[in-house]
Amino acid sequence: MELEVNGLEVVKELQLKGASSVSSSILEELNCYRNAWLKPEFRAPVERPVGHPRVLRWELHNNSYFKAYSSFEPHEYPDTLQIIPLDSMPMAPSVHFHTKFYRFTLDPIQDLAVLVVMIPERSKCVELHIRSLTTGELHAQARRPNLIIEFDFDVSALAHAGFHYAPEVLGSVLAVRFNSKAKRMYEILTWDWRSGILLHRISCENGTGDAHFINSSHIAVFAATIRPTGSRLLRDIALSIYDIGNPVNHNIEAENHYYVSKYPTLNPSMTFNFPKLRDSHSVFLDRIHGKIRPYSRSCSLHSLCLVFPPQSITLGLVLSLFQHPVSQNNLGSIREFRGFVSTSLLLDHLAQSRGSHELPKVLSWDQWGEKATRWFPRKGDNINLLHANGSTTNRPTSPSEDAPTLSDNAVIIMTLGSDVPGTFEVGFEETIVSRLPCRVIIRVKPEAPHDGWLLDGSRLIGIKNYLSEYPTLTVYDLQIPA
Numbered sequence: 001m002e003l004e005v006n007g008l009e010v011v012k013e014l015q016l017k018g019a020s021s022v023s024s025s026i027l028e029e030l031n032c033y034r035n036a037w038l039k040p041e042f043r044a045p046v047e048r049p050v051g052h053p054r055v056l057r058w059e060l061h062n063n064s065y066f067k068a069y070s071s072f073e074p075h076e077y078p079d080t081l082q083i084i085p086l087d088s089m090p091m092a093p094s095v096h097f098h099t100k101f102y103r104f105t106l107d108p109i110q111d112l113a114v115l116v117v118m119i120p121e122r123s124k125c126v127e128l129h130i131r132s133l134t135t136g137e138l139h140a141q142a143r144r145p146n147l148i149i150e151f152d153f154d155v156s157a158l159a160h161a162g163f164h165y166a167p168e169v170l171g172s173v174l175a176v177r178f179n180s181k182a183k184r185m186y187e188i189l190t191w192d193w194r195s196g197i198l199l200h201r202i203s204c205e206n207g208t209g210d211a212h213f214i215n216s217s218h219i220a221v222f223a224a225t226i227r228p229t230g231s232r233l234l235r236d237i238a239l240s241i242y243d244i245g246n247p248v249n250h251n252i253e254a255e256n257h258y259y260v261s262k263y264p265t266l267n268p269s270m271t272f273n274f275p276k277l278r279d280s281h282s283v284f285l286d287r288i289h290g291k292i293r294p295y296s297r298s299c300s301l302h303s304l305c306l307v308f309p310p311q312s313i314t315l316g317l318v319l320s321l322f323q324h325p326v327s328q329n330n331l332g333s334i335r336e337f338r339g340f341v342s343t344s345l346l347l348d349h350l351a352q353s354r355g356s357h358e359l360p361k362v363l364s365w366d367q368w369g370e371k372a373t374r375w376f377p378r379k380g381d382n383i384n385l386l387h388a389n390g391s392t393t394n395r396p397t398s399p400s401e402d403a404p405t406l407s408d409n410a411v412i413i414m415t416l417g418s419d420v421p422g423t424f425e426v427g428f429e430e431t432i433v434s435r436l437p438c439r440v441i442i443r444v445k446p447e448a449p450h451d452g453w454l455l456d457g458s459r460l461i462g463i464k465n466y467l468s469e470y471p472t473l474t475v476y477d478l479q480i481p482a
Contacts, residue, residue, distance in 0.1 A: 047474050048086065049471075064085050067081065068080070068104060099129065115131060128146070130147075173216055184234075188221070198254065200244050202266050239271075270361055275428045284334050314343070321427040411442070413440070417437050460475075462476075
């Protein structure tokens with residue numbers, strides 16, 4: 001009951017004697033896990049080389065790094081997966097799919113790998129191959145293991161207005177996003193991967209966006225769109241939730257070939273608008289304008305079980321704004337912001353909307369954003385924490401002569417509650433205020449430069465030399481008291 005109250009669900013457990021002892025052990029370990037993050041200490045880092053053959057694509061799942069590489073020419077696209085455990089376990093044999101793919105996603109629990117394959121001679125088509133992660137062969141549970149998707153336009157990733165493919169799987173639902181920033185359009189298609197039935201189509205012809213599962217019944221789409229004024233600039237920003245739990249009865253017969261334009265489009269269940277941008281600003285396109293990443297999708301507690309928070313994930317967003325030049329000598333400027341969104345609060349709004357026909361399906365920022373989000377302006381490689389959030393604004397950015405000297409191993413922990421708002425005004429017609437509670441942890445001693453950092457359950461993972469022939473993972477394990 002205590003797990004359910006906190007939005008957690010046991011999805012796997014070992015056979016232990018006595019149900020009561022299992023429950024008490026789970027709660028005890030969960031408390032230890034929580035307490036460890038209140039004042040985190042990490043074990044000495046362990047470096048895991050993931051180099052040769054060269055990494056072309058990768059994903060992180062279930063304490064393992066899945067590296068896609070090429071075993072035969074041409075070497076631009078992978079055909080093989082190598083599983084690299086982040087602990088001391090030996091590496092499993094590589095999985096050969098015997099076909100070149102452009103993107104992939106996987107679910108190790110379901111022994112599932114989904115490959116997105118381009119068809120060079122058919123630029124309007126893309127194939128999805130549903131394979132076993134163990135053998136590389138067709139997945140035994142997939143009734144239609146090879147799906148052909150056909151559009152009315154060129155969707156080749158190699159074209160001038162190339163499309164970006166992003167597959168994702170959660171349970172029995174497979175979602176694939178096709179996004180072209182140059183064409184200002186995206187399509188999101190969902191299937192039941194076991195039956196091969198196309199469930200839903202989400203379509204936009206005047207913008208670009210990113211998407212992620214909230215749970216198996218809802219998808220969040222973070223998008224910027226064009227205003228109906230003839231301009232090609234992206235000025236309207238919104239986060240929308242789509243209900244994909246109830247398949248649409250579209251009565252379209254298809255074996256394994258899907259003509260996308262024949263399928264109806266799904267409307268959002270609720271749209272959460274951002275404030276309007278000033279005329280001097282628009283969403284910047286040369287970098288990913290809106291990137292959704294889930295946080296706290298799962299955690300592993302010792303050897304007892306896996307705990308999964310199905311509706312309580314936090315979404316991480318990236319937003320880049322371009323300030324237009326005011327003269328020929330002014331090239332304009334770009335500002336980037338990192339945001340975090342509580343999906344449980346968004347789903348609360350959705351539940352209230354279903355219970356009352358009077359509530360709007362579109363919410364303005366002042367109706368949802370302040371409570372459900374926390375935003376940080378970003379400068380260079382650092383998130384600007386000290387000047388964006390409430391009472392920390394007055395903290396000095398450099399130590400004074402009277403300030404105590406901190407050791408290199410010291411950790412600064414700041415708790416930002418809802419009573420400590422974050423504010424910024426850049427680019428928007430109104431001040432952005434955000435109050436989602438969070439904790440900020442800063443280590444005084446800087447780490448060696450990394451190309452990126454990932455948080456996976458109780459591990460902090462740094463990636464070094466990602467674009468080189470020999471990238472390396474640096475793995476920091478959180479110390480959890482026994």
